[in-house]
Amino acid sequence: MSRALVLHLGLIAVLFAAAFLLPAYHHGNLARIMVLAVYAMGYNILFGYAGLLSLGHAMFFAAGMYGMGLTVRYWDWPMILALPFGTLAAAALALLVAVLALRTAGVAFMIVTLMFSQAGFLVILYFNPITRGDEGFVIPQAARRLAGLDLSDPMNRYLAALVLFSVVLLACHRLVLSRLGRVLVAIRENEERARLLGYDVWAHKLGAVVLSGSVAGAAGAAYGALFGSVGASFAEVPFSILPLLYVLAGGAGTVIGPFVGTAFMFYLRDLAGTVTDAHMLVAGAALIALTLFARRGLMGLVRARWAGWLP
Amino acid sequence: MTKSATSKVGRRAVLAGLGAAAAMPGLTRYVQAQSSEPIRIGFQVHRTGIGAAYGRWYDRTSKAAVKVINAAGGINGRPIELVTEDDGTDPKRGAEVVEKFATAHRADVVFGTLFSHVVIGSAPRAGELKLPYFVVSEGHHVASGMLNRYTLQPGITDVKSQVQAMAPFVADNLGKKVAMIFPDFAFGHDHRDFFSAAIAKQGGEVVAKIAIPPTESSFTKYFARIPRDTEVLYHVMVGPAVLTFVKEMGEFFGASRPEIFGFLDSLEAVDLATPGLEFLDGTYFWEGNPRYAQADQSAHDKFFREAVGVDANGASVSDAKDVSTYSHMFGCWETLHVIKAGMEAAGYQGPADRAKLIEAIEAMGPMAESRAHPQGAKRFNGKTHQTFGHQFISQVEGGRLVLRHRTSIEDTLYPDEVDYTTRPL
Amino acid sequence: MEFGPHLILALLEGLVQASVLMLTALGLSLVFGVMRVVNVAHGEFFMLGAVLAHVVAGWFGAHPALGFIAALLLAPPLVALAALAFDRTVLHRLGHDPERTIVATIGLLYVIQQLTLMTFGPEARPVTAPFNHRIAIPWIETTAAGLSFYFPWGLSTTSYKLFVVVAAFAASAGVWLMMARGRVGLVLRATQLDRETAQAFAIPVHQVYGFVFALGAGLAALGAVLVVPIRQAHYLMGGDPLLLSFIVVIIGGLGSLRGTVWAALLIGMSDGIVSVFFSPTLAKILATLLVALVLVYRPGGLFGAKPA
Structure with a gap:
């Protein structure tokens, strides 16, 4: 077993143990952090490994959330169907966006994804009679059951989040070591060379966008199901910037970085809010300090100083 | 690792x-008697x-x-x-x-x-x-x-009560052909739907429904959609751009405006004496609670104002420019x-x-x-x-809001849509 | 309103929108073009400009024109100084690395917003225009007696709005002259073309970067001072200008000032025109998708020399 696999399995084990040890408050926080970390891991596939900076991932998260939420709201679908459907909806959207957006690169790619995402947000508002626009709607507690388990129960919620988190973490671990993952890194480092070596760059990027969008969508669907509400604020621009921030803070291009970054940002906000009203000031200063003193994010720092083997 | x-x-x-x-000092003292x-x-x-x-x-x-x-x-x-x-x-x-x-x-x-x-x-x-x-x-x-x-x-x-209670006054005093301008999100749609139904009951009609995208920061181009035969303009807007919205409305109409009825949400925390708002003189507003102390102010309102630190004009006693959100x-x-x-x-x-x-x-x-x-x-x-x-309808007069009508509680009632008491505790 | 007057009104409004956007986007375009970094806090410099305009105008409460002129003279340089300070203390140390600059400027965005909220407060605050006359615009209609003029309901603009358009174009022309003719422009263009070579020719690249960053922020603030008598200063007002200028810069083609100006006009005006034909939110959706598709099929922007 490689050191990396030990690390990742170890993290899962620790999180599992924490389910039974943490006080209620941190227990709830960690469940949230795990789902948001899945979102960030999805983002990291595209940004950290394929080197494509998207400013529109909120649309995939929202596609998953609304794909799940609307089928439950209008057709009473059970979660066992609604959750995969949300993920599929995000995958389909990601495919469509990828086909168009991958004609561009660099900053143009940022803008195109940003614009598509903004259009998606406005579509949610436009169909207000169905979506209830910005207000969103509640997923009734009775509908939030999976395999006979009540997802609104704190322990069930935590474990469901942990299962999703573990699956995605290990999948990312596999991906990075797989041929696809290595080709993506090759494209990130030097697209021309990858092309000359005979790789179909476009197809690999397409795969990365769809995979990344699907994972973000799964996070969105899970978030709605676990925490019980669906809303358009999850489709807004700031919510697209969030995973970028999580990934950059934790360390882009590391498997564990998105989780570390998400937890770091979450508790930074939370603790700053307890100490002072000016929590944005604290968060802003921390981000600036991060760029000055941990240039590749927290795990990037760890990799550079102590653990060059970190995937 | x-x-x-x-x-x-x-x-x-x-x-x-x-x-x-x-x-949480409370937690450390938790051992004390409950x-x-x-x-x-x-x-x-x-x-x-x-x-x-x-x-x-x-x-x-x-x-x-x-x-x-x-x-x-x-x-x-x-x-x-x-x-x-x-x-x-x-x-x-x-x-x-x-x-x-x-x-x-x-x-x-x-x-x-x-x-x-x-x-x-x-x-x-x-x-x-x-x-x-x-x-x-x-x-x-x-x-x-x-x-x-x-x-x-x-x-x-709630908004349903507020909106439906306005319809009789609007139809009786201002006009029956109403154009509505509202933000294109759920709150605005509630205004649109509840008011359309309520004014129809009074024999009026809504001649235009203009939904403003919430990302918008300039409004003049939307006022152009107001039909010529509009008798009453009904406006409600929220968010930081409300003052721009109202000012541009004034510039749009110039001297020839229809009757205007607004929800004070469009001007919460905004000073009515702001330059550019002079055209509001004579227009009507829903108020949740009269911002300006009225002639027949109740002792309770007086007490409330003093306790919170609000003067007779609805602004902070320490800063006359710091206008309260008195309706909410x-x-x-x-x-x-x-x-x-x-x-x-x-x-x-x-x-x-x-x-x-x-x-x-x-x-x-x-x-x-x-x-x-x-x-x-x-x-x-x-x-x-x-x-x-109760709901309040006030008219702008010399830069102040003067109470014209106070609805009854009955005006705000509507049939129950839910019975929460049947749900488990 | 009839179609004709409605369209004219939408065009007039679009023009005001476009001219302010042009200034703000020129600022971002310079930063983007010369330094190759995305300044996420650009919109916050815009907001700071508007907020400072309110504060400065307050010092000269006696006469609105005096307050406005003072704001026009003081607010942009103050914002530029703040930007310069940030470049010196932070961005310079990051070596203007693109990714880290994004994070650092997001951090700056939070800091500026919070500081403004704590000092200026959450309310939208107005600045009085130095002059403001409503100008009604006549329109032609065919009546039984033949063609005749009339003043349609609402078809109007204000003298101040026209002033904003003129001022924004004048300021943009100034920027263009500086870039195209002056020695400063030569240095900037050299740095933009090739940082290493410029350095070899003894151009102090990092000082140039500091200057450009400050100039970009100053232009955003100038746009804000111009617009604040129309739209009020508010601590969250920076979001829109950031997104729109960002779009304008890319559509215009990276580093192309001419392209930025055209793109600002295009984006500013199209928003108004599309709103004549479709319901407002649908219009926004269509305008947004249109911009995205332009980029999909012209990834280098409409006026860029080659794909980015």
């Missing part, structure tokens, strides 16, 4: 715990984000109400301790804050949320945690049946008094009595105009968890 990652999480958890404990312990009320406030202008006044009003209640002996002899958390006017953070109140702050109840999307994001968690959650939002979400047994709105009427903030004051009355009726001792508290408030019914209810009498509907009360 596994070990290092572990200790990272552990250390953070410990730090968080310390931070939380430091901010009877002298403060009642901890979690206050979910919009300190940052688009709701900040409202949040600042919700904060001032709530602090004033707590001071008044505590000075009069608190709740069952126990003082209220307000525990404040900012939700950033964000539904995601709102839900997190509700959890924090329940598990970290050990609040007895939570109250104070204004923006509807934050309410809808937060209420499911409050319901699951069986934490009484009192919103001051004026949204129709509570009475529509979307929320849960633990979410109530006893301190402010009384809801915080009244809600805190309802919580007090409910806890005393239920003989509330601690979190174990939360269900009893809900039942006590559901049984409340009518509330008389008093210091606890300075805006006027209320009628609380225990089944729909929504309160009903």
Whole structure:
């Protein structure tokens, strides 16, 4: 077993143990952090490994959330169907966006994804009679059951989040070591060379966008199901910037970085809010300090100083 | 490396715990007798984000109400301790804050949320945690049946009541052909739907429905959609661009305006003496509570104003430019008094009595105009968890709002859409 | 309103929108073009400009024109100084690395917003225009008696709005002259073309970067001072200008000032025109998708020399 696999399995084990040890408050926080970390891991596939900076991932998260939420709201679908459907909806959207957006690169790619995402947000508002626009709607507690388990129960919620988190973490671990993952890194480092070596760059990027969008969508669907509400604020621009921030803070291009970054940002906000009203000031200063003193994010720092083997 | 990652999480958890404990003097004193312990009320406030202008006044009003209640002996002899958390006017953070109140702050109840999307994001968690959650939002979400047994709105009427109560006055005094301008989100759509239905009952009609995208910051191009034969323009707008909206409306019409009827939401926290608003003279506004002290001001309104620190023009006594959100903030004051009355009726001792508290408030019914209810009498509907009360229609006259009409409570009633009391506690 | 007057009104409004956007986007375009970094806090410099305009105008409360002129002279340089300070203390140390600059400027965005909220407050606050006359615009209609002029309901603009358009174009022309003719422009263009070579020719690249960053922020602030008598200063007003300028810069083609000006006009005006034909939110959706598709099929922007 490689050191990396030990690390990742170890993290899962620790999180599992924490389910039974943490006080209620941190227990709830960690469940949230795990789902948001899945979102960030999805983002990291595209940004950290394929080197494509998207400013529109909120649309995939929202596609998953609304794909799940609307089928439950209008057709009473059970979660066992609604959750995969949300993920599929995000995958389909990601495919469509990828086909168009991958004609561009660099900053143009940022803008195109940003614009598509903004259009998606406005579509949610436009169909207000169905979506209830910005207000969103509640997923009734009775509908939030999976395999006979009540997802609104704190322990069930935590474990469901942990299962999703573990699956995605290990999948990312596999991906990075797989041929696809290595080709993506090759494209990130030097697209021309990858092309000359005979790789179909476009197809690999397409795969990365769809995979990344699907994972973000799964996070969105899970978030709605676990925490019980669906809303358009999850489709807004700031919510697209969030995973970028999580990934950059934790360390882009590391498997564990998105989780570390998400937890770091979450508790930074939370603790700053307890100490002072000016929590944005604290968060802003921390981000600036991060760029000055941990240039590749927290795990990037760890990799550079102590653990060059970190995937 | 596994070990290092572990200790990272552990250390953070410990730090968080310390931070939380430091901010919670109540927890360390928890060993004391229950009877002298403060009642901890979690206050979910919009300190940052688009709701900040409202949040600042919700904060001032709530602090004033707590001071008044505590000075009069608190709740069952126990003082209220307000525990404040900012939700950033964000539904995601709102839900997190509700959890924090329940598990970290050990609040007895939570109250104070204004923006509807934050309410809808937060209420499911409050319901699951069986934490009484009192919103001051004026949204129709509570009475529509979307929320849960633990979410109530006893301190402010909802948009459906407000809007339908306006229709008779508009049709009788201003005109029957109405053009509506509203923000293109759920709150605006509620205005559109409820008012269209209500004005039709009065024999009027809505000749244009102009929905403004919420991302918009310039409005003149939309005023062009107002039909020529419009008799009354009905406007409601929220957010930081409201002043621009109203000013551009004035520039658009010039000297030849139709009758204008607006919801004061379009001008909450905005000084009516702002240059560019002169054209509003003679136009009408819905008010939740008259901003300017009227000639027949009640003793209760006088007391409320003084306690919160608001002058006769609805501005802060320390800064005449700092205009309050007078049409909404009384809801915080009244809600805190309802919580007090409910806890005393239920003989509330601690979190174990939360269900009893809900039942006590559901049984409340009518509330008389008093210091606890300075805006006027209320009628609380225990089944729909929504309160009903008087509405005000004022006209701008010399840069002041002068009360012209006060609706009855009956004008605001509508058939129940839900019976929360049938749901389990 | 009839179609003709409605369209004219939408065009007039679009023009005001476009001219302010042009200034703000020129600022971002310079930063983007010369330094190759995305300044996420650009919108916050815009907001700071508006907020400072309110504060400065307040010092000269006696006369609105005096207050406005003072704001026009003081607010942009103050914002530029703040930007310069940030470049010196932070961005310079990051070596202007693109990714880290994004994070650092997001951090700056939070800091500026919070500081403004704490000092200026959450309310929208107005600045009085130095002059403001409503100008009704006549329109032609065919009546039984033949063609005749009339003044349609609402078809109007204000003298101040026209002033904003003129001032914005004048300022943009100034920027263009500086870039195209002056020695400063030569240095900037050299740095933009090739940082290493410029360095070899003894151009102090990092000082140039500081200057450009400050100039970009100053232009955003100038746009804000111009617009604040129409739209009020508010601590969250920076979001829109950031997004729109960002779009304009890319559509215009990276580093192309001419392209930025055209793109600003295009985006500013199209928003108004599309709103004549479709319901407002649908119009926004269509305009947004249109911009995205332009980029999809012209990834280098409409006026860029080659794909980015």
